[in-house]
Amino acid sequence: MTPERYARLRETLDRRQPDLTLLTEQIHKPRNIAALVRTADAVGIHQVHMVWPWDKHRHYSGTAMGSDRWVNVNRHESMPAAISQLKESGYKVYAAHFSDRAVDYRSVDYSVPCALVLGNEKKGISADTADLVDEHVVVPMMGMVESFNVSVAAAIILAEAQRQRAALGLYDKVRLDQEEYWQTLFRWAHP
Amino acid sequence: MTPERYARLRETLDRRQPDLTLLTEQIHKPRNIAALVRTADAVGIHQVHMVWPWDKHRHYSGTAMGSDRWVNVNRHESMPAAISQLKESGYKVYAAHFSDRAVDYRSVDYSVPCALVLGNEKKGISADTADLVDEHVVVPMMGMVESFNVSVAAAIILAEAQRQRAALGLYDKVRLDQEEYWQTLFRWAHP
Ligand SMILES: C[S@@+](CC[C@H](N)C(=O)[O-])C[C@H]1O[C@@H](n2cnc3c(N)ncnc32)[C@H](O)[C@@H]1O
Ligand SMILES: C[S@@+](CC[C@H](N)C(=O)[O-])C[C@H]1O[C@@H](n2cnc3c(N)ncnc32)[C@H](O)[C@@H]1O
Numbered sequence: 001m002t003p004e005r006y007a008r009l010r011e012t013l014d015r016r017q018p019d020l021t022l023l024t025e026q027i028h029k030p031r032n033i034a035a036l037v038r039t040a041d042a043v044g045i046h047q048v049h050m051v052w053p054w055d056k057h058r059h060y061s062g063t064a065m066g067s068d069r070w071v072n073v074n075r076h077e078s079m080p081a082a083i084s085q086l087k088e089s090g091y092k093v094y095a096a097h098f099s100d101r102a103v104d105y106r107s108v109d110y111s112v113p114c115a116l117v118l119g120n121e122k123k124g125i126s127a128d129t130a131d132l133v134d135e136h137v138v139v140p141m142m143g144m145v146e147s148f149n150v151s152v153a154a155a156i157i158l159a160e161a162q163r164q165r166a167a168l169g170l171y172d173k174v175r176l177d178q179e180e181y182w183q184t185l186f187r188w189a190h191p
Numbered sequence: 192m193t194p195e196r197y198a199r200l201r202e203t204l205d206r207r208q209p210d211l212t213l214l215t216e217q218i219h220k221p222r223n224i225a226a227l228v229r230t231a232d233a234v235g236i237h238q239v240h241m242v243w244p245w246d247k248h249r250h251y252s253g254t255a256m257g258s259d260r261w262v263n264v265n266r267h268e269s270m271p272a273a274i275s276q277l278k279e280s281g282y283k284v285y286a287a288h289f290s291d292r293a294v295d296y297r298s299v300d301y302s303v304p305c306a307l308v309l310g311n312e313k314k315g316i317s318a319d320t321a322d323l324v325d326e327h328v329v330v331p332m333m334g335m336v337e338s339f340n341v342s343v344a345a346a347i348i349l350a351e352a353q354r355q356r357a358a359l360g361l362y363d364k365v366r367l368d369q370e371e372y373w374q375t376l377f378r379w380a381h382p
Contacts (some may be wrong), residue, residue, distance in 0.1 A: 005305045008335070012333070012334055014336050015333045015334075029288075031222070035340050037344060038336050038339065038340065039339060039340075039343055040334075041334035041335055042330075042333060042334045042336055043333060043334070044333040067367040069335075070334060070335040070336065070373055071334075082197060087361065099337075106354070108216070118304065139233075139350065140353070140357075141229075141233040142206045142233060142234060142260040142353070142362060143206075143233045143234070143235060143237040143262075144200075144203050144234035144260075145229050145233055145261065146233055147343070148230060148233060148346070149226050149230075151227060151340070151342075151343060152229075152230055152342060152346040153344060154312060154352040155339070155343040155346055155347055156346055156347060158361060159330065159347040159350065160350075162331070162333070163297070166331075171333060187234070190265045
């Protein structure tokens with residue numbers, strides 16, 4: 001490994017945000033998953049959470065997606081299980097979801113430990129999930145089309161999370177714990 | 192047409208921003224073009240500009256993309272032609288492009304008449320185009336991946352443009368000229 005490559009791996013790990021994550025509800029198009037993981041990496045997300053659609057994609061492997069080299073993918077059996085695990089770990093859970101209680105995505109705090117839930121390409125966020133989360137956030141839409149592509153909505157919201165965290169200096173100090181940091185460095189350096 | 196539908200068409204036209212636009216340089220994947228146009232509609236863009244790749248997509252029709260119902264697509268023969276036309280009409284031209292002179296995308300003014308140039312999926316923005324534009328803007332990336340998907344980068348930058356314009360009340364007054372407004376309403380109402 002070149003010194004430049006080593007420095008780049010370290011720099012990336014120095015900025016990882018272990019307390020910022022995504023949770024996808026039955027998102028199934030590989031290109032959407034790939035774009036979500038790519039954007040997650042770019043804002044410093046270390047691990048994402050996913051609940052696959054039961055019917056088809058049970059054996060969808062992380063590796064098959066091709067974009068999980070830099071971001072860990074944690075698969076859960078159900079949305080209630082994933083959400084309660086996140087809540088027990090102290091995360092706020094925000095769903096990107098249109099509803100009567102939805103607020104503008106810029107009005108919530110992404111500098112606290114938090115997870116952003118994204119809904120299925122066709123069906124969106126389920127009613128059960130909508131009930132379980134802390135907040136519903138929306139990106140305002142001024143046109144005729146009713147929703148963004150899911151990876152676009154996620155990117156707009158995550159750019160705001162990145163802005164808030166950068167303003168507070170959260171990318172300027174190492175946030176991963178030492179064990180995770182060095183294990184990840186080892187794995188990235190010896191694929 | 193229902194009264195609700197009529198109201199929605201009017202509401203959308205009331206918020207259209209004729210002086211905010213996109214210009215794509217040889218972007219060729221239909222799903223990227225579709226996502227770009229969908230996002231453009233959502234931030235109130237009325238017309239986008241495109242230069243197709245010469246080799247393959249000469250006869251790529253607007254209609255084939257399926258997402259141009261609400262946003263006009265203006266095709267140009269070359270990037271220099273498109274850029275000088277925009278500049279002559281008083282637009283600032285910003286390229287989403289990594290370079291030594293690039294600035295953070297949040298530091299430029301999108302409330303003036305302006306066009307955002309997006310580059311080809313593989314080759315990015317050409318050197319000639321980079322020379323011709325007013326500014327290069329980048330979305331900071333904190334991870335291992337070197338660039339966003341083009342529709343993701345566009346969405347993050349356009350969300351900032353939308354934020355700036357909303358803060359200045361530019362969505363609260365009709366910005367389209369009357370002829371364009373009523374012609375568009377007529378076309379949308381009688382497809
Ligand atoms: C294509 S949308 C699903 C649309 C679905 N018909 C619905 O009504 O929810 C897929 C996901 O993208 C996210 N999304 C899309 N546009 C959004 C917006 N403007 N604000 C917040 N989330 C959005 C949501 O998580 C949504 O579940
Ligand atoms: C996939 S990228 C092209 C990458 C190409 N290899 C390069 O070096 O330019 C396609 C387009 O998306 C836009 N883009 C992607 N990531 C960006 C970022 N972080 N900041 C600004 N624009 C970006 C640019 O317009 C770029 O030309």
